[in-house]
Amino acid sequence: MAEAMLSIRGLRKTYRGRNGARANDGIDLDVAPGTVVGLLGHNGAGKTTLVNQVVGIVRPDEGSIMVDGVDAVAQPHLARALVSVQAQANVPITGLTPRRAVELVGRIRGGDRAQVRGRTAELLESLDLMPWADTPSQKVSGGVARLTAFAMTTVVPGRLVVLDEPTNDVDPVRRRLLWSHIRTLADDGAAVLLVTHNVREAERVVDHLAVLDQGRVVAAGTPADLAADVQGALTVELDLANGWRDFPTSLGEVAVVGQRAVAQVDATHAAEVVAWAQAHVEAGHLERYALVPASLEDVYVQLVGPERTAAAVGAPAGDEGEDHR
Secondary structure (H helix, E strand, O other): OOOOOEEEEEEEEEOOOOOOOEEEEEEEEEEOOOOEEEEEOOOOOOHHHHHHHHOOOOOOOEEEEEEOOEEOOOOHHHHHOOEEEEOOOOOOOOOOOHHHHHHHHHHHOOOOHHHHHHHHHHHHHHOOOHHHOOOOHHHOOHHHHHHHHHHHHHOOOOOEEEEEOOOOOOOHHHHHHHHHHHHHHHHOOOEEEEEEOOHHHHOOOOOEEEEEEOOEEEEEEOHHHHHHHHOOEEEEEEEEOOOOOOOOHHHOOOEEEOOEEEEEEEHHHHHHHHHHHHHHHHOOOEEEEEEEEOOHHHHHHHHHOHHHHHHHHHOOOOOOHHHHO
16 A cells, blocks of 8 residues: 555544443554545444544544644644545535535635636536535435535545545435545545445445444455455345244354344355245245345454444434444
8 A cells, every 4th residue: 555645553532421432442544545445334333433533623542643744633733634524414504505515615625716616516517416506505405415515525625535424315326426426536646534334335436444343443454355255155135024033054144133134155055045035935934035145245244243234224324423422
């Protein structure tokens, strides 16, 4: 990896009132120019606490944070000038239209008026926001507001761009457009730290991943590195009916959350599993089943556990518990 734009070493932060539990517990992380580094974790894993320390909102108890050689702990005002951040919660822009909000931020960040106007139009067009470009912000949906926040962050991007759950509330079609923009930011030279729990979509654009659980990095590497252990495996997804739980030994360990069950099997057992599952669909024990190649999402579930994974996917947007301690 090239010399890091963001370098974090030994980062620790403890909040009072939660039995001394550490939100961040000895985190090391690097983000180089031209790369997207994904920080994956369930809600409460410590992701937003880390972001808040990078931009100087929260001061770490221990450790160092360097942004392009600037000590972000000792000189947070200098580090902030190098960073563009899309926070987990949208910045209120009441009284402004999306176009006006994006242009204002571009000018505040020092962009030339004509260039900012052109870049704003480009972002609004490519994110499919033009139908709402001149609509008062109080009349737009949460998804449009989220995309507007992304445009505000990237209209004049810093050398380090931090995106905290950028796809929350965004519909599937526009999420694809957003992922493409995130990849382009890095290809144009920015260092991008992408904070998310959307493993399946994030792996399409990231160069490197760090999985955070209970304040610690429990795994790190390229998507291929992390997924190496599940090559040649299939993920079996089952929607259960009426609380049925009678699984064959061929499925091995089955993780059950609510009425959904997931297991991994070797690809050589695919025909056997399909025959078994189809029989139980016909018997009314299963609503549906699917066999798909094992992915990075399966690695993530193995690392952090199915319960926390399900809680993260099902939690309301913006529910990062560690920052409310």
